[in-house]
Amino acid sequence: QKEVEQDPGPLSVPEGAIVSLNCTYSNSAFQYFMWYRQYSRKGPELLMYTYSSGNKEDGRFTAQVDKSSKYISLFIRDSQPSDSATYLCAMNLRAVRGNTPLVFGKGTRLSVIA
Amino acid sequence: NAGVTQTPKFQVLKTGQSMTLQCAQDMNHNSMYWYRQDPGMGLRLIYYSASEGTTDKGEVPNGYNVSRLNKREFSLRLESAAPSQTSVYFCATGREQPQHFGDGTRLSIL
Numbered sequence: 001q002k003e004v005e006q007d008p009g010p011l012s013v014p015e016g017a018i019v020s021l022n023c024t025y026s027n028s029a030f031q032y033f034m035w036y037r038q039y040s041r042k043g044p045e046l047l048m049y050t051y052s053s054g055n056k057e058d059g060r061f062t063a064q065v066d067k068s069s070k071y072i073s074l075f076i077r078d079s080q081p082s083d084s085a086t087y088l089c090a091m092n093l094r095a096v097r098g099n100t101p102l103v104f105g106k107g108t109r110l111s112v113i114a
Numbered sequence: 115n116a117g118v119t120q121t122p123k124f125q126v127l128k129t130g131q132s133m134t135l136q137c138a139q140d141m142n143h144n145s146m147y148w149y150r151q152d153p154g155m156g157l158r159l160i161y162y163s164a165s166e167g168t169t170d171k172g173e174v175p176n177g178y179n180v181s182r183l184n185k186r187e188f189s190l191r192l193e194s195a196a197p198s199q200t201s202v203y204f205c206a207t208g209r210e211q212p213q214h215f216g217d218g219t220r221l222s223i224l
Binding site for chain 2: 034042046102
């Protein structure tokens with residue numbers, strides 16, 4: 001089993017829809033959870049950063065972490081064509097000498113159709 | 115991405131050739147990272163540097179070397195390029211996590 005699993009999609013939704021993107025993981029020690037957005041032929045950009053369980057909201061984006069189920073989600077409300085990109089989840093744990101390197105999911109490709 | 119600059123943007127090499135990928139940041143971050151991204155494999159960490167003067171291996175370090183020249187610059191060297199190293203290479207910086215990525219170097223090895 002891979003440490004982090006993410007459905008590659010592609011996921012196609014109409015403009016204005018609520019989008020749900022998900023990752024599951026196997027290492028219960030993971031504590032930091034991130035979502036990155038990557039446009040075509042660009043580097044990833046950090047979108048959301050959460051610690052442990054719970055929800056975090058930033059504008060149209062909500063990140064949710066359920067540690068008991070080892071499941072994280074990113075919700076996008078009122079989706080726009082400009083949200084069309086690949087979304088990568090990533091996670092790691094805190095070690096004595098700084099954080100351990102991130103483990104990334106393979107990314108979900110999202111298309112929002114006008 | 116003005117904060118992290120990677121050069122070159124594209125490169126084609128022959129098997130056995132060497133080259134150095136350059137990365138410079140103006141974010142004043144301690145941590146810098148080198149990743150490769152391949153279809154179906156996602157982002158994989160090659161090497162990282164938690165601070166000036168230190169480097170550590172990531173998930174896929176074989177065939178690569180790195181130099182943290184100063185706080186701003188972190189270079190990745192391929193000593194003898196192999197076709198398996200054809201990939202898109204990303205440099206990143208951050209305080210505790212990689213936050214800012216460059217736009218990548220697309221490297222093809224024939």
